[in-house]
Amino acid sequence: MSAAAKTELFGDRLDRAVRDKRSVAVVGIDPTPALLPPEMAALAAAGEDGLVQALTDYCGGIIEAVCDLVPAVKPNIAFFEANGLAGLAIYKFVCLAAAGSGVLVIGDVKRGDIGSTAEAYSRGLLDCPRVDIPDLTAEEQEAGNLAARIGSLLGPHDALTLNPYLGSDSVLPFVRRGAARGQGFFVLVKTSNPSSAEMQDLVLAGGGTVAERCAGLAAAWGEGYVGNSGLSAVGAVVGATHPSELARYRALMPEAPFLVPGYGAQGGTAADVVPAFRADGSGAIVSASRSVLGAWKKEGGAADWRGAARRAAERMNADLRAALENAGKWSF
Amino acid sequence: MSAAAKTELFGDRLDRAVRDKRSVAVVGIDPTPALLPPEMAALAAAGEDGLVQALTDYCGGIIEAVCDLVPAVKPNIAFFEANGLAGLAIYKFVCLAAAGSGVLVIGDVKRGDIGSTAEAYSRGLLDCPRVDIPDLTAEEQEAGNLAARIGSLLGPHDALTLNPYLGSDSVLPFVRRGAARGQGFFVLVKTSNPSSAEMQDLVLAGGGTVAERCAGLAAAWGEGYVGNSGLSAVGAVVGATHPSELARYRALMPEAPFLVPGYGAQGGTAADVVPAFRADGSGAIVSASRSVLGAWKKEGGAADWRGAARRAAERMNADLRAALENAGKWSF
Numbered sequence: 001m002s003a004a005a006k007t008e009l010f011g012d013r014l015d016r017a018v019r020d021k022r023s024v025a026v027v028g029i030d031p032t033p034a035l036l037p038p039e040m041a042a043l044a045a046a047g048e049d050g051l052v053q054a055l056t057d058y059c060g061g062i063i064e065a066v067c068d069l070v071p072a073v074k075p076n077i078a079f080f081e082a083n084g085l086a087g088l089a090i091y092k093f094v095c096l097a098a099a100g101s102g103v104l105v106i107g108d109v110k111r112g113d114i115g116s117t118a119e120a121y122s123r124g125l126l127d128c129p130r131v132d133i134p135d136l137t138a139e140e141q142e143a144g145n146l147a148a149r150i151g152s153l154l155g156p157h158d159a160l161t162l163n164p165y166l167g168s169d170s171v172l173p174f175v176r177r178g179a180a181r182g183q184g185f186f187v188l189v190k191t192s193n194p195s196s197a198e199m200q201d202l203v204l205a206g207g208g209t210v211a212e213r214c215a216g217l218a219a220a221w222g223e224g225y226v227g228n229s230g231l232s233a234v235g236a237v238v239g240a241t242h243p244s245e246l247a248r249y250r251a252l253m254p255e256a257p258f259l260v261p262g263y264g265a266q267g268g269t270a271a272d273v274v275p276a277f278r279a280d281g282s283g284a285i286v287s288a289s290r291s292v293l294g295a296w297k298k299e300g301g302a303a304d305w306r307g308a309a310r311r312a313a314e315r316m317n318a319d320l321r322a323a324l325e326n327a328g329k330w331s332f
Numbered sequence: 333m334s335a336a337a338k339t340e341l342f343g344d345r346l347d348r349a350v351r352d353k354r355s356v357a358v359v360g361i362d363p364t365p366a367l368l369p370p371e372m373a374a375l376a377a378a379g380e381d382g383l384v385q386a387l388t389d390y391c392g393g394i395i396e397a398v399c400d401l402v403p404a405v406k407p408n409i410a411f412f413e414a415n416g417l418a419g420l421a422i423y424k425f426v427c428l429a430a431a432g433s434g435v436l437v438i439g440d441v442k443r444g445d446i447g448s449t450a451e452a453y454s455r456g457l458l459d460c461p462r463v464d465i466p467d468l469t470a471e472e473q474e475a476g477n478l479a480a481r482i483g484s485l486l487g488p489h490d491a492l493t494l495n496p497y498l499g500s501d502s503v504l505p506f507v508r509r510g511a512a513r514g515q516g517f518f519v520l521v522k523t524s525n526p527s528s529a530e531m532q533d534l535v536l537a538g539g540g541t542v543a544e545r546c547a548g549l550a551a552a553w554g555e556g557y558v559g560n561s562g563l564s565a566v567g568a569v570v571g572a573t574h575p576s577e578l579a580r581y582r583a584l585m586p587e588a589p590f591l592v593p594g595y596g597a598q599g600g601t602a603a604d605v606v607p608a609f610r611a612d613g614s615g616a617i618v619s620a621s622r623s624v625l626g627a628w629k630k631e632g633g634a635a636d637w638r639g640a641a642r643r644a645a646e647r648m649n650a651d652l653r654a655a656l657e658n659a660g661k662w663s664f
Contacts, residue, residue: 078445082452084484089417110445112495113410114525120414152416163444165497167527193446195499205535210542
């Protein structure tokens, strides 16, 4: 089989998506009630059918507003699981809608379990087929119908986030199942929350930190799945609130795509995230959620939540591009 | 409010359940296809309705067979998520059935995310009310109906397993939401899988290992939620395949209930797990899954899977009791 006939590996898919959209931004689809425009929040609070209607409308609207601007979206399953089975059906609707809109879907699921259990998770989260969403009427977007109409497995996912605390046993079952067919994984190496230091910054007897050791593992897990772009199917989550460390992690994982959270509402600036990118500007995507989803609160008002989200994504793109240009790293 | 009128804290609930049942065994409800009797496996493979029928029958039958013998069951959500939304509805059915059968439900969900995200998970996983399962006919146990009839939030859960890699931010939102109302948490301190050493056994510059540092955090997270039994609402998962370490972890977390996996199919013996218990024999529960769920393969045959599971649980109880008596730790 020629290289061209092979399935494209995740690193190459991501690199292509970034170049196609000329954007390194990822929009986190994290629909907390506080981010919904008041009318939708009221509908969501009125019962399960209202919730399904409000969240499918809202998340679907955000995806529509930003899908031509960014290479990927990242729904965090927690905000859907908060609403139980009905919420998880909406999660799936969001993944389907995003996949159908031409953006990569990064499922922020942070799974971590061992052996046969990791195998079970990987089946549920990696095997969902890409199908067109049936044209649902408003009445059909009702909780029971939604699940029945869109099928069962969660996704489709182009990539997942994974927790490394249980070691290779918890990561490799996912890699073995998905990497060869183009799916990717972002291992939580160094997260952007204040208490990440409690475990991740612990200094080891042999030198370096726990997170740096984890970076070495992540780099090894991706060997064998490096695409023509030089990017691997196993990437890393490295928080933007620790800019001084980004360059060090980049050196430890030269082939890993970085998913950098913490930009925007969490306090990271565009200049902070530049060291996450490789010398040619490839290899990293930067995610923001609240600053895009709740943009209507700062400008435009609730009636124009779609437009406000779109403008926020445009600003984020311009901001990141300027910082990369400034560093001589913009090549898109 | 008098102490007696307060909600019983998880440590006391667990201790009482162990004394009531005179058992320290936990049955893991992990229905992999290979564990199902052939007829049920065929039904499960025949489509979503068959799957729902087979898994609700099987898991419900196991719970019925062991519920008077053990203090708790531990469904691992991965084996349900493997079947997507339909599987997660079965997970909920299993939790409801267990809660209604008088056993504590430990949701093995291994969640770990930060701040508002942990908050969202905790809502979805801790707020599910205990309700009686509607009397479903065979036809009603069909995928769509099941979810519609049993409600949306996942659970009910008396306890959850949590991943500590993101630190306090990822654990305390759960503790704050559930501990005061009697729910408990088992933090993954040291797991029983081979690759756990890659992260958890790393030696720190100041001495001790990552897992031992994690033990200190887990002990601190439980302060303020220690019951009359001297057991806290924040416990720890400490694997039985590392028996030499159990005593050390017990010393580091004197008030933490231990959930000890790795007994049975994973290779741990009853003697191995004794150091997990406190001097008076309290403070630990030992879980096994495959050796109970698949007991029919070794004796009894597929037709008597319920009886085989019951006898396996009885053997496990006797085995653990003998080991504890031998060590002078049996006080139930």
